Amino acid sequence: MNVLVKPAGMQPDGETAPGEVLLRIDSVSLSFGGVRAITNISFDIIKGEVRAIIGPNGAGKTSMLNVINGFYHPQEGTITWRGKVRRKMKPYEAASHGIARTFQNVALFKGMTTLDNIMTGRGLKMHSGFLWQCLRVGPALREEIEHRRKVEEIIDFLEIQAIRKTPVGRLPYGLQKRVELARALAMEPELLLLDEPMAGMNLEEKEDMSRFILDVNQQFGTTIALIEHDMGVVMDLSDRVVVLDYGRKIADGPPEEVQANQDVIDAYLGVSH
């Protein structure tokens, strides 16, 4: 299925077969001073699924992604990645373990072209030394061309050929979101975290993005965890949904089950006291 090569440096014993648990969050709590962002949350992400994390504003969704990313370190609880309990790690280590992500507010490298932005996603897979890069011959040149080919595959996949050489700052918002997805895909991640991939998009752009997310999941077999506020999108795309509210998990299950859950309805619509 996976047309792109597996990242180098990935231990063969760490491989996870489809259907097995890729990432398990176990009673994780995170607080900033007196503010409890996440309280005792447990859920898992299964290899190959599309997992949605939803909840009202301030529910702790993005904090959850930041925990998975290694950007925040939870005070309590454990994170199991590919069957191994993960020690406290830095974001760049999480990246080298195969976790990629897009951001709620587009976080592209504004001074670079689309092509260069996507090339940055290949950085972890490039190993040529400093001197080779200065001279740009031998391994350095070979590497640049080989990874350019991979990047062009992704550009074709996401249909952004026309903006290849455009500085990303000049692109409209919808395309910036797409370039950001391309950049994350260039990392060939095992787990792709999408933080509100549809935010601020019109219907057509949402439909395009939904199609791309499903294609990524099905063609590359990438496991996807996404945060999204558009319930229609969430219900259509995801295999399972976890619902957070005030830093707690209030529901977890297939979309239709979650949709019918009284706690979820209360969290979204409010309850009369």
Next chain:
Amino acid sequence: MFYREAGQYKTTYAADQQIFPIRQDRIGIGVILVLALLLPLVASEFMLSAIAIPFLILALATIGLNILTGYAGQLSLGTGAFMGVGAYSCYKLVTIFPEVNVIVHILLSGVFAAAAGVVFGLPSLRIKGLYLAVTTLAAQFFLEWCFIRISWLYNYNASGAIEVPGREFFGTLVTGPAAGGISRYYVVLAIVVVMTLLIKNLIRGRIGRQWMMIRDMDIAAELMGVRPLVAKLSAFAVSSYVCGVAGAMFVFFYLGAAEPAVFSITLSFQVLFMAIIGGLGSLVGSFFGAAFIWILPILMRVGLPALGVDIAAETVFQVAQMVIGALIIFFLIVEPHGLARLWAIGKEKLRVWPFPYA
């Protein structure tokens, strides 16, 4: 117009990724290089020694600062000091190992500057922006103090200055008071061109992209596997190396002798202005900036009397200063991203001419 890329099809990624993908650019750079090589045929000793040589050296120093500030986004006010480290280490190397080729010493002296850069770059892991600039200011003052106080650095000269001994390169005297402008010019030109090329390659490869990632969005960079420590310190190292080599050349091929005051904060600011006026994050901009700040005042000072305007020398100097100041303001209002951006816009417009956009 003549500046078109129509019909220039790229069939390989290698062709698409070359430094100058447009044929007219390749021709242009070739012409500039040939002109640079032929310059000594027409230029006077004054033009070579007082304009061309320091221009090239300062352009290299600006490139060094641009790596750090323009590409990696770390503001630095310590350029002068790092150039000084290069100059003093080169002086020590030349006097300790007189038999080794002076070019080797010039290139080695950058290593010492790189080491100093890495040490003073450590705060960048915690501090950003203007606050980092203040810590690099510490480097500037501390290193300048070292140049004055540690007399071992200038071999206990009574004057407190370093004086460049005469050294040969393939039988031609290239340093010292007796060295001719032409030989010095060619050595400087060769070093600057080769180093610019190497840095261009570095910048468009993985390491350069890492620097720009840190500059544009450090959090995203880290989440994509860039180690901030490695990226920032490598930028400090490479930047200071280039500045160090430029500093060594500044003394060995231009000044001939130098006291610590040469590497004061004034030099740091001068190079910083060159980088800003030329355009941060642009190599060609470094040359533009150096030309603007270094060559323009000289041309005005020499040019006004030559045109027959009869004014006193000091008046010319002051008028030149005022005009330069006004031009800096003008260019920064017209294009805050510097002359390089103006140049890029011009080229873009030419490519689609006579239409306003493609």
